[in-house]
Amino acid sequence: MTDIFSPLAFVRGPGMANRIMLAPLTNQQSHADGRMSQDEFHWLTMRAKGGFGLTMTCAAHVQRNGQGFPGQMGVWSDDHLEGLTRLASAIKAEGSISAVQLHHAGMRSPAEVIGEAPVCPSDNDETKARALTAAEVEQLTEDFIAAAVRSEKAGFDGVEIHGAHGYVLCQFLSGEINQRTDRWGGSLENRARIITDIIAGVRARCRPDFTLGLRLSPERFGLKLAEIRDFAQEVLRGGALDYLDMSLWDFRKAPVEEAFQGRSLMSYFTELDRSQTRLGVAGKVMSGDDAAEALAAGADFVLVGRGAILHHDWPRKVRADAHFKPISLPVTREHLRAEGLGEAFIGYMGGWPGFVATETTPTPAPVS
Numbered sequence: 001m002t003d004i005f006s007p008l009a010f011v012r013g014p015g016m017a018n019r020i021m022l023a024p025l026t027n028q029q030s031h032a033d034g035r036m037s038q039d040e041f042h043w044l045t046m047r048a049k050g051g052f053g054l055t056m057t058c059a060a061h062v063q064r065n066g067q068g069f070p071g072q073m074g075v076w077s078d079d080h081l082e083g084l085t086r087l088a089s090a091i092k093a094e095g096s097i098s099a100v101q102l103h104h105a106g107m108r109s110p111a112e113v114i115g116e117a118p119v120c121p122s123d124n125d126e127t128k129a130r131a132l133t134a135a136e137v138e139q140l141t142e143d144f145i146a147a148a149v150r151s152e153k154a155g156f157d158g159v160e161i162h163g164a165h166g167y168v169l170c171q172f173l174s175g176e177i178n179q180r181t182d183r184w185g186g187s188l189e190n191r192a193r194i195i196t197d198i199i200a201g202v203r204a205r206c207r208p209d210f211t212l213g214l215r216l217s218p219e220r221f222g223l224k225l226a227e228i229r230d231f232a233q234e235v236l237r238g239g240a241l242d243y244l245d246m247s248l249w250d251f252r253k254a255p256v257e258e259a260f261q262g263r264s265l266m267s268y269f270t271e272l273d274r275s276q277t278r279l280g281v282a283g284k285v286m287s288g289d290d291a292a293e294a295l296a297a298g299a300d301f302v303l304v305g306r307g308a309i310l311h312h313d314w315p316r317k318v319r320a321d322a323h324f325k326p327i328s329l330p331v332t333r334e335h336l337r338a339e340g341l342g343e344a345f346i347g348y349m350g351g352w353p354g355f356v357a358t359e360t361t362p363t364p365a366p367v368s
Contacts, residue, residue, distance in 0.1 A: 002295045004288070004302075005319055008053065010242040011276050013157050013211035014097055016053030019295060020315045021245075023282050023305035024056045024101040024160070024215075026069055027345040034061065034074020036083025039342030044087060046340035047308055048094035051315030053301070055096045057087070059103035059162050062147040063140065065114045066168065068105030071344050075100055075147040084154035092157070099211065100151040101160045102144055106168025107177075121172050122179040137184055140168070141194055145201035148210075158211025159202070163195050164247045166221035173231070176222025188227050192234075199240050215245040218265060219256050226260075229268050236274040244274075245303060248283035251294050270298030287325040288318040309349065312339050330357035 002019065009015040022044075029040040040058075048055040060075040061067045067074075074080050084100070091098035107120035107129035119136070120129035132140065148159045163169040171177045172194050178185050184193055195214070202212055214235060218228040235241050246269050255265045266281055281294050282303035291302045307314045310326040317324045327335070333356060336346045350356040 002300075004291050004295060008278065008301055010211055010278060011239075012209045012242050016097055016301065017095060018051070018053040018315060019301040020052055020291065020318075021054040021280060021301055021303045022047050022052040022056050022308055023303040024058055024162070025305055025309065026072075026348065027058055027341070028069055028071035028348045029342050029344045030071050030073040032071070034064075034067075034072065034076065034080055036073065036080070036087060037071075037342070039344065040073060041083070041087055041090070043340045043342065043345065045090045045094065046312040048091040048096035048098075050308075050311070050313035051319070052096055052304075052308070053315070054099055055091045055094075056099045056101055056160060059101050059167075060147070061103050061105065062143045063104055065116060065119065066104030066106070066109060067114050068103065068108055068167065069110075070113060075102065075150055076143065078150065081150065081154055084151065084156070088151075088155035088157075092155070097158070097211070098156045099158045099160055099213070100147075100154075100156050101162050101215070102147050102151075103162040104140065104144070104168040106171045108167055120168070121177060121184065124177065131180075134182060134184075137194060141197050141201065144198045145205060148202040148212075149205055152206045152210055158213065158242070160213035160215055160245060161195065161198055161202075162215050164215045164217035169195050169198075170217065170221055170223070173228070174222035175224065175227070188231065192231050196235075199235070199238075203240050211242045212240065213243040213245055214241055215247055217247045217249075218268070219249075225255055225257050225265075225268065229272070232269055233272045236272055236277045236279070239275065239277070241277050243278040243280055243300075244269075245280045245282065247303075248281055250284040251281045251290075251297075251299075251302075253283070264297070266294070266297060266299070274300075288322045289325075291318065292322070309336070309341070310339065329354055331355070332357050 005018045060073040088098045107118050107124045107127040109118040118129040123131045278300040280301040281299045285302045286307045
């Protein structure tokens with residue numbers, strides 16, 4: 001069984017000191033124009049200090065109209081470089097790999113946040129999103145690549161392309177949402193074209209040792225497991241990526257599609273030929289035992305989200321106790337402040353049922 005604290009090398013760039021990556025987490029702490037705030041800086045650098053092998057930002061939008069939530073970090077303008085540069089330097093100073101997650105929300109961009117109708121591969125009645133023109137798809141591709149170049153200029157070790165969770169690249173992959181009839185629609189090859197073009201563009205325009213990852217999710221939003229598995233196999237073998245991050249909601253869950261039930265969703269990806277590309281999984285990896293189980297089931301690394309919110313030093317706690325479990329929910333606002341969350345982030349977490357205690361609800365003791 002792979003040890004969670006064994007190092008992990010990538011084809012390009014620095015290797016992780018362990019198998020624990022900070023999941024990209026929405027936190028709503030940046031300024032309204034996408035510039036880095038002190039709260040965002042503090043939250044992320046605390047995780048780097050806490051022992052994460054790679055510290056990834058929240059989803060950072062690559063176009064102004066791609067914003068998915070208030071207080072989102074931006075990477076679409078050189079105005080963002082000062083904060084990004086400061087963050088990259090601080091993360092790396094703690095011995096953690098630094099990465100920006102590149103994102104565009106597409107039809108999931110709230111009109112009241114972006115000040116206009118959202119965009120989508122095709123017109124979407126439910127979200128009132130309009131279809132991107134061919135020129136706009138080409139510009140979107142360019143802006144993902146330009147954001148990677150900007151991240152490199154800021155000093156980051158790499159980027160991850162967000163192709164999951166129903167955001168714009170996932171919308172292109174979806175055979176239900178994407179109804180285009182041009183070269184970005186129809187076949188899986190066409191629907192995946194924007195992602196493969198972004199990957200190729202980042203590789204062509206960033207330095208040879210720039211680390212490149214891709215996040216995919218295999219279900220919901222009109223996705224078909226067989227298609228995402230086939231696309232995952234293509235990018236794993238292709239050699240342009242350093243890692244594939246599969247976001248599964250729960251790494252133990254069974255597939256939704258009846259034809260694929262009888263085994264774990266994760267197993268459909270760990271069985272693929274990954275060549276030299278690393279495979280990570282996200283989804284309810286909360287304890288040291290969870291991480292060990294995911295690695296034993298074939299993952300090269302795990303991404304930790306909620307556990308990292310609750311404990312900035314989750315990796316160090318697991319190193320000290322292989323069976324470490326996070327503090328039980330709900331937790332107090334004071335606990336979250338002590339773990340480096342700003343008020344905006346705490347307010348956001350307050351919308352998660354049962355996560356933040358009311359003033360009259362005591363915080364339970366840690367689970368031993």
